[in-house]
Amino acid sequence: MTRITVTVDGVEYSDDIEPRTLLVYYLRQNLGKTGTVVGCDTSNCGACTVHLDGRSVKSCNVLAVQADGHEVTTIEGLAADGQLHPMQQAFHESHALQCGYCTPGMIMQACDLLKDNPDPSEQEIREGLEGNLCRCTGYHNIVRAVQHAAAAMRQGTEAPADSAVPAAGPGAPEPATAGVGAAGPEMPPGEGAPVSAGSTGEGVTA
């Protein structure tokens, strides 16, 4: 057993683990963060993508001990203040998923791409998502979602006042922000709101 201390989605954890434990299984089995999934187990599909110190990695191809002293962000750590991340919102609105299995990894990788390139072309998006496989969508709507999220996020940084990027008021209570009213109590706000006006920015509905 080896002792590791790792910050996951903003919370610090210390655990004794077997050195052979893969990061993805540490997240799922030790921490219960089952939002990160295993798709292929051969490091090809990208479903297990998380951020390690802010950059994307395939968590099935990293040992948990290698994350000792570092910071991990999973799909479960993206939403802030009960508000979906603009990338999550854009996947929802652009119908960028069918079975949804590839989605956590797609979203994490798409966020990584925008860090380097806030305004990617279609080709750059396709290449940036090269290590993420989707068996359902044919990628078309995924590319659109990333374009929409990129537009919303650029708007968010340029004009934070009328963009939703972190648009909910500080500490906004969960169900109240959904606005459109379809969100059940246990759904994250936004989830039930197909196009929640005023919270998405121009690019998303264009």
Next chain:
Amino acid sequence: MIPASFDYVAPQSLTDALAALAEHGDDAKVLAGGQSLLPILRMRLNAPSVVIDLGKVTELQGISDEGDHLVIGAMTTYAAVLASEAVSTHAALLSKAVATVADPQIRHRGTVGGALVHADPAGDVGAPVLALDAELVIAGQGGATRTVPAADFFEDLFTTAVGEDELLTQIRIPKHTGWGAHYEKFVRVSHQWSIVAVAATVRAEGGSIAEARVGLTNMGSTPLRATAVEQALVGQSATEEAVRQACARAADGTNPPSDLNGDADYRRHLASVLTRRAVLAAAGA
């Protein structure tokens, strides 16, 4: 799939890493970015009893400019190479090749040193390192280091000059400032290993080729230099026809594999086509 059990050590310095290697010998495996080793351990193709993680040996990370050379630490990630202006300015061929490796996630973890020691014949880092006349610095027991030219580094499939109790520490690349470069990788689908690839870098002078270096990926059990092509290119104008003729012999002296992606003859044909494309692109033609 989960690897078999192993003990884990994470030394903080090169000295401690070498000591750990000496202590555990044959039973140990060195872990760099893990992007080749972890799949191997997960498939249980190997089951070391000790894994020595170089992740905390910071002295092996980073890129420095030493006058006429660039020095890349063995633990420098692909992503760091791609982000380096020094590499794209003075060793553009390496940047171009690294950009084609795997995917962004794997490039965030995989290291140049790990790729070279792993020495997969279809790997994309060997050919540019060979074509750029790099030297590899290897640290052994008792603090001894030796420097091996790339031409002597690759010995066979998955076999290099790095001994079992040694570590690769640096890649020293003579600057090729102002040379054009291109890496032409042939794959059938995205995210595939090279069926064949060609690394070409060219110094052009007034529309003709003054010097050329050409490395071949997956045309034998190690990366290879297409020396006949390099010589034939000198003094040629950078035109389609002249370059086509010079590249006709790209497969001379190679011994390509036959597999489901193509037989050896097909690869020989690919080598001359891809070499022409790579040289023309490198010459800016």
